[in-house]
Amino acid sequence: MLKELSSQAQHLREELLDFMEENVYPNESVFEEQLKAQEDRWQVPPIMEELKVKAKAKGLWNLFLPDEEYGKGLSNYDYAHLCEIMGRSPIAPEIFNCNAPDTGNMEVLVKYGTEEQKKKWLEPLLKGEIRSVFSMTEPDVASSDATNIQSSIERDGDEYVINAKKWWSTGALDPRCQIAIVMGKTDPHAEKHKQQSMILVPFDTPGVEVKRHLPVFGYDHAPHGHAEIHYNNVRVPASNMLLGEGRGFEIAQGRLGPGRIHHCMRAIGKAERALEFLVKRANSREAFHSKLVDKGVVRAQIAESRLEIEQARLLTLHAANKIDQEGAKAARKEIAMIKIAAPRMALNVIDRAIEIFGAAGVSDDFPLAAYWADARTLRIVDGPDQVHLRDIAKLEIREQL
Template sequence: MNFTYSEKVEAWREKLIQFMEEVVYPNEKVFKEQLDAQPDRFADIPPIMEEMKEKAKKAGLWNLFLPDSEYGSGLTNLEYAPLCEIMGRSPIAPEVFNCAAPDTGNMEVLVRYGTKEQQDKWLKPLLEGKIRSTFCMTEPQVASSDATNIEADIKKDGDQYVINGRKWWSSGAGDPRCEILIFMGKTDVNAQRHRQQSMILVPLNTPGVQVERMLPVFGYDEAPHGHAEITFDNVRVPAKNILVGEGEGFAIAQGRLGPGRIHHCMRIIGAAERALEVLCKRVEERKTFGKQLSEQGVIREWIANSRIEIEQARLLVLKAADMMDKVGNKEARKEIAMIKVVAPNMALKVIDRAIQSLGAAGVSEDFPVANQYAGIRTLRLADGPDEVHRQAVAKLELGEQASLRENNCLYN
């Protein structure tokens, strides 16, 4: 494995870093001010966001996440990793470059599994950044860490499907530009356990679709994006809206979540880097008990541990990305599961140290770390909780070890 960035990737990095410094970082405060000035934080998009998106398009920094050159930049997962990391340094940056979840995952689903008609109607405007989307999988009534628990109902009725159920933590549904959702439910409760589920496209304005409330995270509403609880009451959509076919929902979910998980981890590395920068700057500026904070032994331990942990996580992200490129998402599932556990836990430790170094200011809105902590804490749950990923890693490891014992006389 050679993780040295190629000339092509270095050129992309330089261009992206310059854009972040000239456009994104200076407008983080502007975005917040415009958002806070609105009577309803979910009613309108701060104008600065659309301005930044237009600049990103003109700069050619658009849809970098898609490896398919017909739709995106044609970058591999390994090439995209350092770019996604840079975007992860700012909470508003992913959207600026049209590389924000859940749109990225939904676009990948439409690229891989959508019909030509579905792609023309929904993928193209998503790729252009004209609309946004949401993904409806998690349910409040069941433990959704096991996707086979899903109870939402999708029933065929002539040339339509009728949908009933309740979903929550549907990220992006609060956005006024959100027009389409991907809904996961059961079409056949009597089928084999992993063939009961299907996915279907549902326009958000379909009769019977009701956004009940927006769900804040530790008090942050994450407007205008947000996370919604949505009810579906006898919602009717054309049968042609089904993705691939009945019983394919679980397989599609696995295909969607692999890239989504590693993209989260790539962004998390960037967030941790920024938190470490905040920490280092702060401890050089403040004194306690006659010494710079940066001269205190415990602070130096925080800095050293943070750097070590970030580098370890980055290497595992790059390894997982490299495997996805070379042997596919299925063969890389152990590495994807490992990094999904490692990255959020690492970042939370680094961010917590930054908060501690800032003192009371660390839990305020004057610095980005409190918001970072709230957002990244959710990623120990989103796309599968730590415990499920650890279970998957252990299961795969036990299988590999059994195979080694079986085939190697040293173990006999």
């Protein structure tokens, strides 16, 4: 039996559902139209800021933070239900200030930031006034093993000097981006998982160079986007170090546990909406003397989709609850399992919907192609399936032998 939502989460869920129907879904096309009408796609469409103001006024803001000082104080289990709803729309997470990578970066600052760092960077992020970047992945190494990272963070008196080539830094092209969290090596001779550190780099610091935009399956994801960034002899105050030298992996683990719940629940939201599209389309189209929805093969696709969605949701909620009860480290296996199961499921469901839509399904007239691209990308984000399969097997063997 599923654990019940808290009364606060239930109330927020109802408010969120209403807000999505009244404000978000009707304005998805407005957002796209405004984006296309702009001379510069890398400027924020006005409708986004208008919707953010409305969401904040409704109290639907910073829902992801479990710390009551900064957010709503919801558990991971409670927030997971809300995250799924937001995941149904590509524009929704930002409207509620629950968009990656800002969520993870805010969590890092809440957990590990100094009071000075929180004042300077966390507060404007919490207000939705600025955006941020997380720079970890590198083009020259297999970054699924983060110990491969070659970026250098060297102490020089009261400063650190950063030299790094990073890519897939989400949000770097956003005109509101003002701060990056950069992961690199402070001591290449230390113990394997104590070599790396994370440091705050203001985006206007001399030497920070956005080299190029990186599209995903042809989608530019403007005005947010992804980029390759070079950090060339970038100097920042020593006080910008997060938690301390050699603590990078510790921070990463604290950041990624809840973040993977968010990714998976958003994927489930996309799958739910794709299934709704599938059923409506099948009911509106006729081929070979009957509606598509009445054909056995289509009904089998609908049934398979429902089975897979429910399985992925239950597994993800179980992982969220275990994080709440025992911490992210104890839930490592469950987190790895959902990171594989949810994107795989979403790809299956979205692909079935695309098939029912035919050529329209791969067009930009409907969101299915973009959903598919996001779901496929999620199998790489925060570690590829193969890494998580390895971890699941290792933990399972350890438990049994």
